[in-house]
Amino acid sequence: MRGALGLAVLLAFLVVVEVVLHAAHGVPSGTWAVFGALGCAALIVISKSLGKAGLQHPERPDD
Amino acid sequence: MTEWAHPAWPYLAAALLALALPARARPALLAAPALAVGLAWALPDGGTLTARVMGVELVLARADALARMFAIVFALIGGLAGLYAGGGASRRLHVAGFAATAAGLVIVLAGDWITLYLGWEALAVASFAIVSDGGTARAWASAYRYLLVHFIGDALLLGGLAWHLAAGGSGLVGALPAGGAAVLFLVAFAINAAIPPVHAWLTDAYPESSPAGTVFLSAFATKAAVYALARAFPGWEPLVWVGVGMTLYGVVFAVLENDIRRLLGYHIVSQVGYMVAGVGLGTALALNGTAAHAFAHILYKGLLLMGAGAVVHATGRRKLSELGGLAGAMPAVLALYMIGALSISGAPLLNGFVSKSLIVAAAEAEHRPAVVALLMLASVGTFLSVGLKLPWLAFGGAGAHAPVRAVPRAMLAAMALTAALCALTGVVPSLLYALLPFPLAYEPYTAAHVLESLQVLTGTALAFVLLRRQLGGKAAVTRDTDRLWRASGAWMTGRLAPVIARAAVALETAADTAVSRPIGPMPRATGRPVGYAVLLAVAAVGVALLALR
Numbered sequence: 001m002r003g004a005l006g007l008a009v010l011l012a013f014l015v016v017v018e019v020v021l022h023a024a025h026g027v028p029s030g031t032w033a034v035f036g037a038l039g040c041a042a043l044i045v046i047s048k049s050l051g052k053a054g055l056q057h058p059e060r061p062d063d
Numbered sequence: 064m065t066e067w068a069h070p071a072w073p074y075l076a077a078a079l080l081a082l083a084l085p086a087r088a089r090p091a092l093l094a095a096p097a098l099a100v101g102l103a104w105a106l107p108d109g110g111t112l113t114a115r116v117m118g119v120e121l122v123l124a125r126a127d128a129l130a131r132m133f134a135i136v137f138a139l140i141g142g143l144a145g146l147y148a149g150g151g152a153s154r155r156l157h158v159a160g161f162a163a164t165a166a167g168l169v170i171v172l173a174g175d176w177i178t179l180y181l182g183w184e185a186l187a188v189a190s191f192a193i194v195s196d197g198g199t200a201r202a203w204a205s206a207y208r209y210l211l212v213h214f215i216g217d218a219l220l221l222g223g224l225a226w227h228l229a230a231g232g233s234g235l236v237g238a239l240p241a242g243g244a245a246v247l248f249l250v251a252f253a254i255n256a257a258i259p260p261v262h263a264w265l266t267d268a269y270p271e272s273s274p275a276g277t278v279f280l281s282a283f284a285t286k287a288a289v290y291a292l293a294r295a296f297p298g299w300e301p302l303v304w305v306g307v308g309m310t311l312y313g314v315v316f317a318v319l320e321n322d323i324r325r326l327l328g329y330h331i332v333s334q335v336g337y338m339v340a341g342v343g344l345g346t347a348l349a350l351n352g353t354a355a356h357a358f359a360h361i362l363y364k365g366l367l368l369m370g371a372g373a374v375v376h377a378t379g380r381r382k383l384s385e386l387g388g389l390a391g392a393m394p395a396v397l398a399l400y401m402i403g404a405l406s407i408s409g410a411p412l413l414n415g416f417v418s419k420s421l422i423v424a425a426a427e428a429e430h431r432p433a434v435v436a437l438l439m440l441a442s443v444g445t446f447l448s449v450g451l452k453l454p455w456l457a458f459g460g461a462g463a464h465a466p467v468r469a470v471p472r473a474m475l476a477a478m479a480l481t482a483a484l485c486a487l488t489g490v491v492p493s494l495l496y497a498l499l500p501f502p503l504a505y506e507p508y509t510a511a512h513v514l515e516s517l518q519v520l521t522g523t524a525l526a527f528v529l530l531r532r533q534l535g536g537k538a539a540v541t542r543d544t545d546r547l548w549r550a551s552g553a554w555m556t557g558r559l560a561p562v563i564a565r566a567a568v569a570l571e572t573a574a575d576t577a578v579s580r581p582i583g584p585m586p587r588a589t590g591r592p593v594g595y596a597v598l599l600a601v602a603a604v605g606v607a608l609l610a611l612r
Contacts, residue, residue, distance in 0.1 A: 036522025
């Protein structure tokens with residue numbers, strides 16, 4: 001969990017820098033941080049679901 | 064005729080010399096790539112090379128900024144892959160690798176469609192030889208499937224070309240008018256660009272070649288197709304969504320994939336999707352983005368496949384479920400691989416950041432928020448698979464899970480050079496932008512853009528750390544469209560082939576009977592003989608493909 005905590009702190013720092021520099025471009029500050037995290041989670045969930053639905057099967061000797 | 068030489072010539076000469084030279088002398092052939100890069104760099108704007116072949120005037124080369132950009136990077140990667148191969152690679156790989164590079168150069172510099180077609184055909188044959196360099200039964204089977212799929216594409220391209228010329232179209236490479244001929248061109252280009260569902264040849268064949276062979280393969284076929292699409296179909300709207308679909312298709316499969324080189328193969332599909340979307344957007348900024356991304360992609364993807372190849376060379380293993388703990392044994396490979404991984408993920412200071420930004424900026428400029436969001440989502444998935452999952456499973460953990468051989472110095476030198484180029488064109492984007500086909504006023508290093516990218520990457524890493532147990536390397540294989548072909552192959556061989564054989568015998572008998580009769584006046588040829596010929600050729604090749612198990 002230390003890795004996750006470190007990344008969360010870094011993310012918060014990047015959002016603060018964005019706020020201080022008024023650098024958010026057309027979207028609220030921190031939007032892209034949330035986008036990255038939720039997008040990653042969504043891709044993992046969707047891919048694994050598709051894998052279970054038939055895109056993936058256990059390895060056989062001839063694979 | 065102007066006073067300049069085609070950059071393919073040094074590579075052709077090197078391929079011929081590699082036929083004769085012993086292995087220890089072959090490193091000297093790396094002078095050819097250096098010469099080819101110089102020739103590509105010096106291509107004069109608007110210059111042409113022509114030749115009359117069998118009564119047909121061919122424009123062997125026509126130089127402009129777009130062609131020059133592709134030619135430079137093709138010439139560069141041929142040399143880097145040759146260096147990576149070192150003196151230990153097979154004669155076949157040296158000959159075929161240099162021949163494939165020459166064919167790629169012929170394609171991107173071709174001034175007319177006939178020359179482009181000849182290069183297209185030569186690239187398919189050379190790539191077949193490169194795939195088979197893997198040397199295993201699987202490699203040979205993949206090589207034959209590769210050849211047959213590409214021959215279908217070649218037949219379509221030839222048919223489209225014949226149709227286009229018969230209809231009075233220009234023989235010079237350029238935008239194609241709508242019509243049946245354009246459809247044949249489009250499908251041929253789609254096959255080479257690995258656009259789903261006709262993409263599975265790539266993830267089937269590339270992982271089966273030798274480590275250096277895969278580096279050669281990754282550079283040419285798909286990027287030559289992107290170049291052809293940019294010439295023939297710029298601004299064709301459906302390509303935007305086709306490209307966006309490719310970016311996500313590759314990402315989803317890569318998350319599931321267990322084979323390291325197959326995983327990277329899916330990310331070729333994904334990254335080519337950015338380029339195809341750029342062609343579809345069709346603005347000057349988007350086409351600049353497509354060209355820049357092709358240039359950057361060839362370098363960072365070459366670097367990634369060099370890293371994966373080094374792992375395969377050192378361990379003899381290619382599956383994430385069988386790898387792990389390599390960081391201690393291969394720190395240099397890990398460091399260089401990560402430069403490629405961060406580059407493909409769009410991290411600042413690397414070339415993927417400056418090239419991908421152009422395509423996303425072009426979509427923003429066209430007010431396409433859905434396209435922007437989906438391209439950014441694909442970028443998230445890229446970092447997830449290439450920058451986090453693969454290094455975590457292959458290099459992470461304590462102690463190597465397999466005995467590790469030393470990586471040859473030539474491999475490390477090639478990786479270091481390629482990484483240096485990724486960093487150089489990322490830190491000094493003007494070097495890359497100076498080669499672009501259209502004037503460009505774009506600054507990638509704004510506070511907003513850098514922070515946006517860092518937030519996306521850090522957010523992705525955070526979610527990965529929390530969910531990574533879901534991604535543990537499972538001994539599983541993905542089912543892609545190639546499974547469909549192979550299943551059909553069994554049915555075709557068992558059921559359909561005998562029916563076709565009987566029909567062929569009946570036709571032959573009928574033809575025998577017909578020619579034994581007195582010949583009357585010949586009916587005048589009307590309609591579309593070219594179309595039927597193409598249809599028959601494609602059907603024949605298709606049956607052969609499906610019958611191959």
